[in-house]
Amino acid sequence: xxxxxxxxxxxxxxxxxxxxxxxxxxxxxxxxxxxxxxxxxxxxxxxxxxxxxxxxxxxxxxxxxxxxxxxxxxxxxxxxxxxxxxxxxxxxxxxxxxxxxxxxxxxxxxxxxxxxxxxxxxxxxxxxxxxxxxxxxxx
Ligand SMILES: [Zn+2]
Numbered sequence: 001x002x003x004x005x006x007x008x009x010x011x012x013x014x015x016x017x018x019x020x021x022x023x024x025x026x027x028x029x030x031x032x033x034x035x036x037x038x039x040x041x042x043x044x045x046x047x048x049x050x051x052x053x054x055x056x057x058x059x060x061x062x063x064x065x066x067x068x069x070x071x072x073x074x075x076x077x078x079x080x081x082x083x084x085x086x087x088x089x090x091x092x093x094x095x096x097x098x099x100x101x102x103x104x105x106x107x108x109x110x111x112x113x114x115x116x117x118x119x120x121x122x123x124x125x126x127x128x129x130x131x132x133x134x135x136x137x138x139x
Pocket of ligand 1: 139
């Protein structure tokens with residue numbers, strides 16, 4: 001999996017993508033949508049503070065897959081440090097994580113995955129966290 005930005009990723013056909021959501025404190029109230037463009041192998045459902053699941057990227061290059069994490073409005077007093085950490089990890093490449101603070105208003109975070117055939121000329125520089133063709137120009 002290559003990270004385009006915090007909410008957009010490139011995955012390879014058939015790549016297994018793991019999605020993990022961790023609630024720092026307080027009850028887990030976030031909900032994960034169905035996938036558009038693919039189906040959950042295991043849909044992330046909360047088990048205590050953690051919801052873990054995964055899906056397999058479609059085999060057709062050019063397919064787009066998306067999902068949404070809906071975090072509801074906080075009710076009553078809450079810890080201002082409380083948040084959801086959404087972590088996405090492909091079979092290869094770095095994991096990404098984004099933090100959604102426990103909100104005063106409901107928030108939806110959408111994540112999109114584009115399926116692309118592996119390009120053997122492209123590699124990942126773990127030091128600079130960028131996709132490069134051939135040698136990394138920053139190394
Ligand atoms: Zn580099």
